[in-house]
Amino acid sequence: MGTGLFLFLVIVAIIILAVIVFCIIKVTSDSLNDTTVVIEIGDICSDTLNCPLGLECDSGRCRIPLNGPCLLFPNLCVTGSTCVNGRCISLLQEENEIHFPIIDPQYSNTKNSKFESIYIDNKLIFQGNINDASTSSEKLIENGIWIVHENKISYIDDRGKLHFYIIEDTILSCEAFDDICFILTENSELYLASFKDKIIVEKLEFPSSYEGEIINDGLPINLGKNIQNKLIIVMTNGIWIIDTFNKWTWITTNNSNITYLTFISKKKLSIYNDMTYSYNSITGNWNEQSYPKIESTKVINSEYWFKSILGLK
Numbered sequence: 001m002g003t004g005l006f007l008f009l010v011i012v013a014i015i016i017l018a019v020i021v022f023c024i025i026k027v028t029s030d031s032l033n034d035t036t037v038v039i040e041i042g043d044i045c046s047d048t049l050n051c052p053l054g055l056e057c058d059s060g061r062c063r064i065p066l067n068g069p070c071l072l073f074p075n076l077c078v079t080g081s082t083c084v085n086g087r088c089i090s091l092l093q094e095e096n097e098i099h100f101p102i103i104d105p106q107y108s109n110t111k112n113s114k115f116e117s118i119y120i121d122n123k124l125i126f127q128g129n130i131n132d133a134s135t136s137s138e139k140l141i142e143n144g145i146w147i148v149h150e151n152k153i154s155y156i157d158d159r160g161k162l163h164f165y166i167i168e169d170t171i172l173s174c175e176a177f178d179d180i181c182f183i184l185t186e187n188s189e190l191y192l193a194s195f196k197d198k199i200i201v202e203k204l205e206f207p208s209s210y211e212g213e214i215i216n217d218g219l220p221i222n223l224g225k226n227i228q229n230k231l232i233i234v235m236t237n238g239i240w241i242i243d244t245f246n247k248w249t250w251i252t253t254n255n256s257n258i259t260y261l262t263f264i265s266k267k268k269l270s271i272y273n274d275m276t277y278s279y280n281s282i283t284g285n286w287n288e289q290s291y292p293k294i295e296s297t298k299v300i301n302s303e304y305w306f307k308s309i310l311g312l313k
Helices: 003-033
Strands: 056-058 061-063 081-084 087-090 115-120 123-130 132-134 145-149 152-156 162-166 171-177 180-185 190-195 199-204 220-225 231-235 238-244 247-252 258-264 267-272 276-279 282-285 291-295 298-302 305-307 310-312
Touching (some): 145 171, 152 190, 162 199, 171 220, 267 291, 276 291, 282 298, 291 305
Parallel strands (some): 132 171
Antiparallel strands (some): 081 087, 132 145, 152 162, 171 180, 180 190, 190 199, 220 231, 267 276, 276 282, 291 298, 305 310
């Protein structure tokens, strides 16, 4: 083979090798840049366009949309849904959605009520004249909301449905603990309300004696909580504190000038007849447009009266 021919073949081989290398680099680069080539269900994504057809990019992963087939991948339905009978079904069906505000026409035209609206996180939840409301939940209505007015006990369940129960006495106050609520009436009657598909109410024995002494000459003011988060019954002549179920302690004190008393952040909040309040050593004025609100142990005047996480107006 001549020298010229050998050089020509070497050059051709180098060119062919360069073309092959270029093609390999190009294909590899395109594959890396086009995630639709390698991505599958459950893989990480940044956009639905990255996912195979029929999947959604949800919380950074390719997941099965609502009503999509999930029999082979039951744990990969989009957020807020679950795999039921091979389909991704919403955890909160349309018929169970909560539509606020909830308006009770039986509450709307009543008189002699303290409040007419309930708010949570400044969002209107309920409209209708009421005397008191309470919830023990730190979330929206995880344990439900108890509402009282005149002789009616109402309950908003975790699906936003309103239930009610009538007793034969005018209700002054209510105080919720977990999934139950204590009810105080103007005739010094005490009730325990609970909810399981419907409101169940049990009449409790109102405390009337302590250490052999009969104590029954005071008028009820409100229910509240003490420093230990125990139920208290505020009376004009003292305070009942529940120690254990149906066992009470009595503290004599003159509360005749008080319209509301409870403990918040281990400090006593008192609201008085003369439109003033005290929170331990802090004092101030309040009116129908400005209520004392406790925030990080400080008192801030607010347009709502805050009880638990509820704003009452």
